Amino acid sequence: MAIKVLHHGLATTVQDLGRPGYFHLGIPVGGAMDRFAMRAANLLVGNDEGAAGLEAVFIGPKLEFTEDALVAVTGADMPAKVDGVPQPGWTAFKVKSGQTLTFDFLKSGARICIAVSGGIDVPEALGSRSTYPIGALGGYKGRPLAAGDVLPVGKGSLASEGKTVDEDLRRKPDMPAELRVLPGLYWHRVTEESQENFFADEWKVANEADRMGYRFKGGRTLDFVDREQPFGAGSDPSNIVDSCYPYGSIQVPGGTEPIILHRDAVSGGGYFMVGTVISADMDLIGQLQPHTPTRFVKVTMEAALAAREERRAGLARLREALT
Amino acid sequence: MSKIEIRSPLPGTFYRSSAPDAPPFKAEGDSVASGDAIGLIEVMKTFQEVPAGVEGRNITFLVENEEPIMAGQVIAEVEA
Numbered sequence: 001m002a003i004k005v006l007h008h009g010l011a012t013t014v015q016d017l018g019r020p021g022y023f024h025l026g027i028p029v030g031g032a033m034d035r036f037a038m039r040a041a042n043l044l045v046g047n048d049e050g051a052a053g054l055e056a057v058f059i060g061p062k063l064e065f066t067e068d069a070l071v072a073v074t075g076a077d078m079p080a081k082v083d084g085v086p087q088p089g090w091t092a093f094k095v096k097s098g099q100t101l102t103f104d105f106l107k108s109g110a111r112i113c114i115a116v117s118g119g120i121d122v123p124e125a126l127g128s129r130s131t132y133p134i135g136a137l138g139g140y141k142g143r144p145l146a147a148g149d150v151l152p153v154g155k156g157s158l159a160s161e162g163k164t165v166d167e168d169l170r171r172k173p174d175m176p177a178e179l180r181v182l183p184g185l186y187w188h189r190v191t192e193e194s195q196e197n198f199f200a201d202e203w204k205v206a207n208e209a210d211r212m213g214y215r216f217k218g219g220r221t222l223d224f225v226d227r228e229q230p231f232g233a234g235s236d237p238s239n240i241v242d243s244c245y246p247y248g249s250i251q252v253p254g255g256t257e258p259i260i261l262h263r264d265a266v267s268g269g270g271y272f273m274v275g276t277v278i279s280a281d282m283d284l285i286g287q288l289q290p291h292t293p294t295r296f297v298k299v300t301m302e303a304a305l306a307a308r309e310e311r312r313a314g315l316a317r318l319r320e321a322l323t
Numbered sequence: 324m325s326k327i328e329i330r331s332p333l334p335g336t337f338y339r340s341s342a343p344d345a346p347p348f349k350a351e352g353d354s355v356a357s358g359d360a361i362g363l364i365e366v367m368k369t370f371q372e373v374p375a376g377v378e379g380r381n382i383t384f385l386v387e388n389e390e391p392i393m394a395g396q397v398i399a400e401v402e403a
Contacts, residue, residue, distance in 0.1 A: 010333060011367070058333040058366065058394060105330065105395035207335055210367045289334040290366055291391040 001069065001118060001156075005149040006100065007062035014120050014139035014151075015113075016052040018263060019128035028264045029247055030130035030138065033111055033211060033286025036171060036315065037075035041115035043322040044072035044092040046160045051119030052129035054145070057111045058289075060103025061145060065095045070117040070158050074165070076109025076287060091164040109172060109287040117156025132264055134212075160322075169318055173284045176202060176293035179260075179277050181250065182304050186240060186272040190255070194222040198258075198274060198296060205292045206257065211264040214285050215257050216294060222255035222274070233270065240272045248277040250296075258296075260285060280307035326400045327377045331392050335366030337373075339388040347388075354380045355401055362398065379403055 005012075015038065018031025032038035032055050039049040054061065060078055072092045073080045080087045081102045087093045095101055103112070122129050122140050131139025140149055187195065201219030208215040224237035232241040238254050245251065245261055251271040252258045260277055262285060277285065278299060288294065299307070331337070339347040339362050348360045355361060355375040361382070363370045379401025386398050 010371070105332065106334070107395065110334075207365050208368050289393065290336070291334070291393075 001067040001153040003116065003120075003151040003153060004064040004066065005061060005145050005147055005151065006064055007147055008145045008149075009056045009059040009061040009103075012054055012056040012061045012145045013131040013133065014052050014122055014145075015055040015130045016128055017050045018130055019126045019138070022126055023247070023267050024244075026267050027126065027135065027137070028132060028267065030128060030132050030263050032113055033263055034075045034113065034283045036283045036311075036318075037111075038113040038115070039315065040090065040165050040169075040318055040322070041072045041074040041113040042119070043318065044074070044090070044160065044163050044165065045070040045115045045117040046157050047115060047117065047119050051115065051154075052122065053113050053115040053120060055111055055113055056103075058106055060112060063101045065097060065099055065101065067097045068158060069095050069153065069156065070161055071095050071101060072115045073112050074115075074170075075112045077107040078109070078112050079104040079107070088164070090170055092160050092162060094158065094161050106289075110289050111286050116153055117158060118154035119156070121152040121154040134264065163322060165318065166321065169314065169321065171283065171314070173287055173292070176295050177284065177288055178295050178297050179281050179284065180299045180304065180307065181275045181277055181296045182299055182301060183275040184249065184273050187275060189224055189237075189240075189272050190274065191223045191225055194220070194255075198222065199298050203258065203294045203296070205288045205290050205294060207290045209288070209290060211262060213259040213261050213265055214288065215259045217257050219258075222252055224255060238272055239270050242268060242270045244268050245273065246276050248279065248282055249273040250275055250277065262286070278304040278307055280304070280311040325403045327379055327403055328397045329361060329373075329375055329377060329399045329401065331364060331373065331394060331396050331398050333364055333366055333371065334394045335364040335371075335392060337386050337388070337390050337392045337398065338363040338365065338370075339384070349382050351383060353382050355382055364392065373398065375401070377401060
C-alpha cells in the first residue's frame with residue numbers, strides 16, 4: 001500500500017505525537033500542532049493514537065491511493081473530496097484504489113490532520129516519525145512532501161468506516177481566540193503597567209507564524225524595569241542570560257511582538273519570557289490563521305492544572321467513543 | 324456578461340506587485356490567462372504567487388494592496 005503525492009499543498013508533513021525527551025539536546029518535541037486532532041484522526045481509522053499521519057496547513061495536498069484505505073480528516077474545516085465527491089470532516093471514509101483525495105478551500109482553522117488506516121510507515125527517528133524539516137530529521141526524508149513522493153502505508157483495517165467524532169468533542173478556538181497564560185520566571189522584568197497591558201490588549205496573529213513559533217502583533221510595547229544588564233546578557237532590556245525555553249513559552253524580543261514557541265521551537269536563548277501558554281491550550285494555537293484576534297488570559301498554576309485535567313477527561317471521552 | 328471570481332487559496336496578506344517599487348502584476352481592466360499571477364500572498368515567512376486559474380477580460384480587484392485576506396475570499400473578478 002502506498003500513497004502517491006500529486007501535489008503537496010503549501011507545507012504538508014508527516015507528523016505523529018512527537019519525540020519528547022531530546023529538547024535538552026536542542027531537538028524539539030515535534031509532532032502535530034493540534035495533537036488532539038491527530039489522535040482523533042488516528043482513532044477514527046482504527047490506528048493507535050500515536051500512528052503517523054499528515055499535517056497540512058492552509059492548503060490540502062492532492063493524494064492518489066494505490067489500495068483501498070480508510071481516511072479521516074480532522075482539525076481545521078477544509079472539506080475533503082474523493083474523486084471530487086465531498087466527504088464529512090471528523091469521520092472515517094473509504095478511499096478506493098486508484099481514487100484521488102483532494103481538498104476544498106480552508107473554511108476555518110489552519111491545519112488539518114489526515115490519518116490513513118495503517119498509518120504512514122516511514123522509519124522512526126529518535127522514536128518518532130514526525131518531520132523536523134530544519135534538522136532534516138524524521139518524516140519523509142526529513143522534509144515536507146513534494147509532488148512525486150510515494151508514501152509507504154502500514155497494514156490497516158477498513159472496519160471503522162463511518163465512525164465520527166461528536167461535535168461537542170471537537171475543539172476550535174473562540175473568536176477572539178483566548179489563550180491562557182501562566183506568568184513566568186521573568187515576569188518581574190516588565191513594569192506593572194505593561195503586565196496589565198499584555199493581558200488587556202487585543203493581539204493579532206502575524207504572518208510570521210509557523211510550527212516553530214507563533215508571532216503576535218498589535219498590542220502595546222512592553223516597558224522593562226530598569227536594571228544593569230547582568231554579565232552574559234545582551235544589551236537590550238529584553239535580553240537575559242541564556243536560558244531554557246519551555247514549549248509554550250512567550251518571548252517578546254524588544255518588548256514588541258510576543259512569540260509563542262511551538263512544536264518545532266528552538267530550545268534555549270537570550271530573550272526574556274513573560275510566561276507560558278498552558279498545556280491545555282497549545283492545540284488551539286495550531287488552528288489560528290494569520291490576523292486572528294487573540295487575547296491572553298492570566299491564570300494561576302491551580303487553574304492551569306485544572307484545565308489540563310479537563311483536557312484529559314475530554315481525551316478519555318474521545319477514546320471511549322471511538323474504541 | 325458573466326463574471327468569474329478568483330479566490331484566495333490561503334490566508335495571509337495580499338500584494339498586487341512582486342516588490343514595493345514594481346508595477347502590479349495586473350492593472351484594473353487587464354485580461355488574464357489561467358497561468359498568469361495576479362498577486363502575492365505573504366504567509367509563514369513565504370510569498371506565494373496567486374495564479375488567476377481562469378481566463379478572462381477586464382479584471383476588477385476587490386482586495387486592496389497589503390490587505391489581510393482569508394482563504395476562499397474573492398480577490399478579483401474577470402469577465403468570461
